[in-house]
Amino acid sequence: MSGPLRLVIFDVDGTLVDSQGDIVASMHHAFAELGAPAPSHADIVGIIGLSLDVAMARLAPDLDSAAHDALVEAYKRSYMSTRAQAGAAQSSPLFPGTRQMLEMLGARRDLLMGVATGKSRRGLDKLLEGHGLQKIFVTQQVADFHPSKPHPAMLHAALEETGISARDAVMIGDTTFDMDMARAASIATIGVEWGYHPSAHLRADHMLNRWADLPACLDQLWDAAA
Structure with missing residues (x-):
């Protein structure tokens, strides 16, 4: 060499x-679980790559830190469930x-x-x-x-x-x-x-x-x- x-x-x-399909779907699920308005598809795609805590703060700036934490956990549950059902390679x-x-x-x-x-x-x-x-x-x-x-x-x-x-x-x-x-x-x-x-x-x-x-x-x- x-x-x-x-x-x-x-x-x-x-x-x-x-992975954007599962990310967008899991974001929608998380916001629905909290009863918060869902961000647009474009806004969700725009935060892909950020850590989840930073992403949630950007997507829901009017919510407090406790709500952001709840969104993170709801997102993780949805994403892991989707991945488990489809398999990581297909998901x-x-x-x-x-x-x-x-x-x-x-x-x-x-x-x-x-x-x-x-x-x-x-x-x-x-x-x-x-x-x-x-x-x-x-x-x-x-x-x-x-x-x-x-x-x-x-x-x-x-x-x-x-x-x-x-x-x-x-x-x-x-x-x-x-x-x-x-x-x-x-x-x-x-x-x-x-x-x-x-x-x-x-x-x-x-x-x-x-x-x-x-x-x-x-x-x-x-x-x-x-």
């Missing part, structure tokens, strides 16, 4: 898996080409892979188990142990765990939260076109419209930084 070891960090919801399917891309990058000796997600530890474990991806990511940063995106704590932890410098890392995601988090950590950004925030809002260093283009994109990004 020549050159430095690099780290590719992925967001999960909206980047690797399409949150991989976007086209994701598995092939992960296997291809996993075979490279010059790269490590990680995730930084607003999911809980339990939620990420269930998802990775459902898709058989438990051994793919050497660093896994979740909402349980960090401030919500776009705070850079998740990325700082990923760099520390792997011993890789920020200049040799890249964050791949679909939301402004991912991009702002990466910029705050001085990490390069790649946005995906198929996610939950409009691609024009991301202001990423590079954009992808299919996973097959990722290897060339990584080479271009790091060649330019050399």
Whole structure:
């Protein structure tokens, strides 16, 4: 292997898996359980990627913290029930080409892979188990142990765990939260076109419209930084 070891960090919801159907349905269920007006579909999709406590405060700014906590718990119950009935792989399917891309990058000796997600530890474990991806990511940063995106704590932890410098890392995601988090950590950004925030809002260093283009994109990004 020549050159430095690099780290590719992925967001999960909206980047690797399409989970918006279950997220929107579980949000509607949570608000209905509390008898609160349901947010719009667009508003719910707009908070995907945030930690649940921050998401609820944004979706229901007129409710107090106790109501936000109740919404979080109601959402979790609904989401876990839906996932248990359908199975994680069917509930949150991989976007086209994701598995092939992960296997291809996993075979490279010059790269490590990680995730930084607003999911809980339990939620990420269930998802990775459902898709058989438990051994793919050497660093896994979740909402349980960090401030919500776009705070850079998740990325700082990923760099520390792997011993890789920020200049040799890249964050791949679909939301402004991912991009702002990466910029705050001085990490390069790649946005995906198929996610939950409009691609024009991301202001990423590079954009992808299919996973097959990722290897060339990584080479271009790091060649330019050399």
